[in-house]
Amino acid sequence: MSIEVLFFGQLTDITGCSSLSMENPGTLNELKKQVLVKYPGLSQSKFVIAINNKISNEDELISNYSKIAFMPPFSGG
């Protein structure tokens, strides 16, 4: 079962893509771990993570077919 992961803003400079699909790792912490292994550069970046359009501040279960978004702060104006 897969999930869709979206990257916003300058995070895509590191990931080289704005979305990818992957196997559901089960929990948000596990997902974070796997994404950081795949893109070590993200450990230097600031971002929040939203599961199905809701920003999550703690570990959570991820249900199949979820859409997970990694969003950094933007400063420009």
Next chain:
Amino acid sequence: MTHNTERYQRQLILDKFGSSAQEKLSKARVLVIGAGGLGCPILQYLSAAGIGTLGIADDDKVTYSNLNRQILYGQADIGRYKVDAAKEKLEALNNEIVLVAYKVRWDQDLSIKYFPNYDIIVDATDNFASRYLINDACVLLKKPLVFGAVSQFEGQVAIFNATTDGSSVNYRDLFPEPPKNNEVKSCSEAGVLGVLPGLIGVMQATEVIKLITDIGEPLINKIGIYNALEQKIYSLAITKTTAGNNLLPSTIEDFKATNYEYLCESSTVTEISKEDWMKNKDKYFLVDIREPHELPRLSEYNHLSIPLSELDKRLDELNGHDIVFVCQSGIRSQSAVALIKNSDFKVFSFKGGVIALLNLG
């Protein structure tokens, strides 16, 4: 209160709008901080819509690099203060509204003094120091904040602090602490497509109008992210966090004592302009941090060459001097400053780099 019915005819005939909504706009007082890429379209549309009192705050002057997106200004405005040029254009657009110009860099004292005069604050600034300052002021002084920010091809819009039942979120619920200098690039480093702040600014103006007239579903406690390349909009719900709450200044005194420039390591604190450097040339030791192959060389100025890639290993060569780092355009030199900021001598980044120093721009 009367308003020119012909001017607003197209919105007056709207079903969900009408003269009662127009009346609310004409009584509203909105402060727009920043008259740049976001500020220009916000100010234009809010003036055109008939917002009764519109505050404009900015301390910058118009430059050529502004013209790809800051559409209130033309070539004849280069070198003028943005607030002066903006006020003139907006007055010509709508002389039935009151425009108040603040030719200042927004700070804590101004927030405390002027926020009470306004119903809604609009963040159209371009740096984290101002964004956190404005956010904290709005929480303290209980003012709704319409937030907007851009980066490259994407933008964010949100409404913070708009409810009075305790459910409101603010920017610190998203990002409790400001990013450090190198965590997020600014538009001057990462670039921005000219139309992007236009789109996001118009979205901010839309949210302001919705808030005032009580129509639709404003982005309260949500953040909208717009991607221009894919023409997609995502909206994410924000939840209150204790981490964010704990970092808010709890009193006016705390707020006044907070050094936002320092918290956000704003590049403005450590930059030195060519003009200021020329006045004190003997005081500072010039260090060219470009790699050896980069041209032109700085042969006419006394300097030391230490490529940024070797800087951390050659710090002992710098001891005892106040230093100005220079690179090609003034961006890498900011990283150099950040790298050795805790040393016991002063370090600056040469604004505009070699391009500015040798007048190549």
